[in-house]
Amino acid sequence: MTQSMTQAPARPQPVPTAETRPFWAGAAEGALVLRRCGACGRLAPPLAPRCPECLGDSLQPETLSGRATLKGRTRLHLQPLPGRSGPLVIVEAALVEDPRIVLVALDESGCTAEAPPGTPLRLGFAAPDDGTRFLIVLSAEGQP
Amino acid sequence: MNVVIAGFGSSTLEKRSDRGIAAFALDAALAALADAGVARDDIDGYVGAPFATNAGSPHAEGGDEISLKTLSSLMGLRLSWGADLYRRYPTDMVASAAHALQAGTCRFVLGLRAMYVAPGLDYATGATRQVFGADQFTKPYGHTTAGARFAARAWAYMARHGATRDDLFAIVDLSRRNAARNPQAIWRDKPLGREDYLRGRMIAEPHGLYDCDLPVCGAQAFVMCRAGDLPQGATPARVTGFSGFARPEALWSMSGRRVTDLKTAQLYDGFSSMVWEWLDGLGITAPGGAPAFLRDGHAEPGGRLPLNTFGGALGEGRLHGMGHLREAYLQAAGRAGRRQQAEGPTLVQVGPYDDSSFVLLEPATA
Ligand SMILES: [Zn+2]
Numbered sequence: 001m002t003q004s005m006t007q008a009p010a011r012p013q014p015v016p017t018a019e020t021r022p023f024w025a026g027a028a029e030g031a032l033v034l035r036r037c038g039a040c041g042r043l044a045p046p047l048a049p050r051c052p053e054c055l056g057d058s059l060q061p062e063t064l065s066g067r068a069t070l071k072g073r074t075r076l077h078l079q080p081l082p083g084r085s086g087p088l089v090i091v092e093a094a095l096v097e098d099p100r101i102v103l104v105a106l107d108e109s110g111c112t113a114e115a116p117p118g119t120p121l122r123l124g125f126a127a128p129d130d131g132t133r134f135l136i137v138l139s140a141e142g143q144p
Numbered sequence: 145m146n147v148v149i150a151g152f153g154s155s156t157l158e159k160r161s162d163r164g165i166a167a168f169a170l171d172a173a174l175a176a177l178a179d180a181g182v183a184r185d186d187i188d189g190y191v192g193a194p195f196a197t198n199a200g201s202p203h204a205e206g207g208d209e210i211s212l213k214t215l216s217s218l219m220g221l222r223l224s225w226g227a228d229l230y231r232r233y234p235t236d237m238v239a240s241a242a243h244a245l246q247a248g249t250c251r252f253v254l255g256l257r258a259m260y261v262a263p264g265l266d267y268a269t270g271a272t273r274q275v276f277g278a279d280q281f282t283k284p285y286g287h288t289t290a291g292a293r294f295a296a297r298a299w300a301y302m303a304r305h306g307a308t309r310d311d312l313f314a315i316v317d318l319s320r321r322n323a324a325r326n327p328q329a330i331w332r333d334k335p336l337g338r339e340d341y342l343r344g345r346m347i348a349e350p351h352g353l354y355d356c357d358l359p360v361c362g363a364q365a366f367v368m369c370r371a372g373d374l375p376q377g378a379t380p381a382r383v384t385g386f387s388g389f390a391r392p393e394a395l396w397s398m399s400g401r402r403v404t405d406l407k408t409a410q411l412y413d414g415f416s417s418m419v420w421e422w423l424d425g426l427g428i429t430a431p432g433g434a435p436a437f438l439r440d441g442h443a444e445p446g447g448r449l450p451l452n453t454f455g456g457a458l459g460e461g462r463l464h465g466m467g468h469l470r471e472a473y474l475q476a477a478g479r480a481g482r483r484q485q486a487e488g489p490t491l492v493q494v495g496p497y498d499d500s501s502f503v504l505l506e507p508a509t510a
Contacts, residue, residue: 010273011284012272012273012274012275012279012283012284013273013274013275013284014274014275014280014284015274015275015276015280016280020280024280046280046281047277047278047281071296071300072293072296072297072299072300073296073299073300074292074295074296074299074348074349074350074351075346075348075349076286076289076290076292076295076347076348076349077345077346077347077348077349078286078289078290078347078348079286080199080283080286080288080289081284081286088285088286090285090286090287090292090296090348091296092293092296092297103281104281104282104285104287105285106285106286116303117299117300117303117304132284134284134285135285
């Protein structure tokens with residue numbers, strides 16, 4: 001799957017900051033990592049410098065379950081990613097730990113094809129693409 | 145609030161042009177000045193919102209964006225106040241101009257929004273080697289392309305409420321029919337049948353080609369002033385309310401109006417499904433009720449609440465809400481000609497579901 005990287009066109013590569021580094025560091029290990037507020041317990045979205053609830057700054061990285069529900073879905077017929085052809089299935093997934101946090105993932109297996117909104121999903125990470133592992137949908141409950 | 149829109153102007157709208165964005169901007173600005181009966185040297189305030197929003201935009205000054213700095217230089221404006229609103233909408237431009245006028249900072253504010261289709265630009269891709277900030281979590285997934293996020297939301301809405309592509313077509317169809325009465329609309333002579341609509345290639349499901357507004361080269365501009373400063377011969381529309389989407393109740397408390405007072409509404413339709421958002425969101429329809437509202441003809445001219453009477457962005461072209469504001473002005477000022485609906489409070493909403501703002505305009509005589 002991952003052959004020589006020298007010529008392979010790659011997806012856009014994230015340039016992390018202190019806030020987003022835990023997410024991408026976790027991704028490299030195949031773990032979904034966000035940060036939780038030490039003061040009030042709210043889960044912070046990846047970009048947040050502080051807790052959006054209490055504005056505290058004691059955010060601690062936490063590995064999440066990867067469980068989510070299907071919030072939105074589209075098959076994109078334009079091809080924005082290099083080196084690919086055919087439609088891209090883009091999924092918006094609301095995390096079970098806090099559904100206000102919605103992450104974008106690709107459905108590379110087609111498991112969400114017949115899934116209605118609210119379907120439980122399992123999120124994980126794809127094989128490295130030029131060094132970065134991006135979110136994918138591993139499975140959708142009740143779907144082949 | 146004792147502030148009015150005194151006049152409006154538009155450039156031609158074109159799919160491609162050899163002229164640059166500044167030419168369209170100046171055409172619109174001069175048309176607005178003439179319409180309001182205001183001389184160039186009377187303009188002492190300015191508000192713009194120059195951000196180009198296509199995924200592959202170069203964001204080049206005088207290329208696909210034009211700022212206060214460049215426009216005032218090219219027009220010889222001498223401003224006591226001016227601002228460009230970053231990533232904001234024409235509705236926010238009206239609110240900012242109203243604030244400046246109420247504060248007495250200036251007498252005549254020019255508001256301008258210009259759009260441009262840069263030659264050779266790949267709108268679909270916008271591929272970059274590196275992504276920063278929020279793009280880290282969207283662009284590597286194609287989520288910023290072709291309104292994928294609006295399509296994803298439309299899919300969920302349709303699944304939840306049993307709406308179909310025929311319901312999307314109802315919006316496109318209304319837009320095309322209304323555009324036929326708008327001489328400058330890009331689709332004015334292009335009715336679209338259901339079969340042709342369904343044959344349009346898919347872009348981001350459930351949106352097909354005709355669910356997306358068409359990028360254009362064009363600009364529109366308005367002049368605002370205090371009611372007491374209205375130039376002779378100008379036809380005003382009063383600005384009676386505005387608010388951000390997170391506090392829509394502020395629109396009603398400021399204006400003293402209710403949603404049932406609305407005579408017309410111009411709702412942002414960069415993608416067809418977006419029209420549903422604030423029909424439901426403002427309580428014009430019950431949650432999930434927007435498609436039936438359209439299906440039952442309530443949004444037609446002469447209906448219960450005529451929508452996007454100029455054809456919307458889907459019919460007129462992608463001016464990012466400036467066309468909506470212009471039509472609301474024309475309706476409130478009684479100047480909409482063949483498109484004129486019952487005069488009274490008219491709503492403008494611009495922006496997506498998670499970031500919109502509202503303006504209410506009313507006839508000056510009310
Ligand atoms: Zn907190």
